[in-house]
Amino acid sequence: MLLFSLLVSLSFFFGHFIAGDIDPGVLMALRFAVAAFMLWGLLLWLRVAPVWARFWRFALVGALMAIYFITMFEALARTTAVSTAAVFTLTPLMAAGYGWLILRHNTGPWVLAALLIGAAGAVWVIFRADLAALLRFEIGTGEAIFFFGALAHAAVPALLRRYCQDVSPLQSSFGTTVGALLVTWVYAAPEAMITPFLDLPARVWWVLAYLAIVTTALTFFLLQYASKRLPPAKVMAYTYLVPTWVVAWDISAGRWPASPILFGIAATLIALLMLLRVEVPARKTP
Template sequence: MQKVSSPSDVKRGRVLAHLAMLLFAALIAGSFSFGGLAARAMDTGVLTFLRYVATVFVMGFLAYGVSRQPFAWPKQAWRFLILGGLISFYMLTMFKALEFTSPVSTGAVFTLMPLMSAGFALLINRQKTRAAVLTSLVIAAAGAVWVIFRGDINAILAFDVGQGEMIYFTGVLAHAIYVPLIRTFDRGEHPVVFGFWVTVFATGFLALRAGPYLADVDYAAVSPLVWWSLAYLAVVTTAITFMLLQFASMRLPAPKVLAYGYLTPSFIILLEGVLGHGWVTLPVVAGALVTALGLAWMAALKD
């Protein structure tokens, strides 16, 4: 007989889900410095492929630890084919877009994801987003854009949607579909086992892109710091953040889950200051506070 969760258990789960997504945003922010370092040392397609190969081993170890049984081909494997394809497409478009545009512009495109996810959640899961939640998302997005452009109104007005932004927009679209599909495709698997198969299929797609370039990299000449960065990307940014995303997606509506991505620019700014790379101006801090207030309001609203 299936155990029915009590209201207190549900409430506790939602609080933990919000905390998980706060940690998610902080860990993703930390990956920008390490990812930028690694990306300068090798082809981005190869880098992403190697990152996911390492993640497969990490997730496989964790999956075996929770299931305590040999791996068997998953039931309805087409689910993981779709999810792995969406994630790999998002990763590749992000790196491809950066060949044409700046991280600032791609960050502005990224802020569209929660609102897009709200639309897909309605279409896929019949999950309606209340007007108050949408309003809080818009407020949080406005603060995030202000932070991304460092409080420069002229930089915002001069934003020009070019080839890079359009490429990344297609990737953001794929990621926005991915989150509501997690709930739709859930068949009761443990989140770690579910995540393992998503990374396996994503790695297969990435191999198609990286294959022709794998032999061109002089691996012996790659700095140890790059390998440490790759390890951070594989273990922390991919494996751990995936489990956090999976945990939160089963307890919160998709727009609330992705809204925490708005905090990533603020965490990046904070990290850069702590590392001694300089602190931002007060107008930028004000934008970060607007985002935080928008998210706090959203978290307090009923799902």
């Protein structure tokens, strides 16, 4: 999940370059199509059979992922990226609720404290340590729309652990990607019909390749792998590191953040260490 958060953060960095070149819905549908084709080829190469039995479980998880991306784009048309990112910090806490509801996993006080510290640190980084901007945060239509997307995304780890334990991460990654593809193509079909694909600049295809191969196929695999080994709240807690990674990429490009932002980064790292500390005794138990 540490690698997951790193790879996802790069998608924000690269996605900035093509924001005005292609409709977001079409880009999203293309990334799932390329990822599904690549995973299918990987299954054939490794001689692993796709799992079609009880395909509804993969379609359900894939649909939830698609809902997350669709509501994100719809929300961004109505509000700012900062506001949507702030709403997304609720996801680990939502995942803890799904963990209890679906798996009957109880979140102890130590893990709950880590989640709250991580959320506070992530919000501090997202708002660039600007307390006035944080206090001006208002719940509008965009935030409300994305809240349901975050709610859908938070259910994924618990559902994967409940229904996909009998298949490999690669098989479930392919199934969920196909499920997401079906939903997103229905959503993007009208705009796709009028998109001049041959006239798109080369940078769109390079970024699409990264989004499809890395932040769809690979991150789906990492999410499936982690969901079978970690409680849902801990899986989602690693997303708190995404704003920190984005700040790190800014630093690598020579753009240093304001000093107060470092307190938020420190909080997310403390939360991560708290979660890792809980894992140590669990692994020593026979």
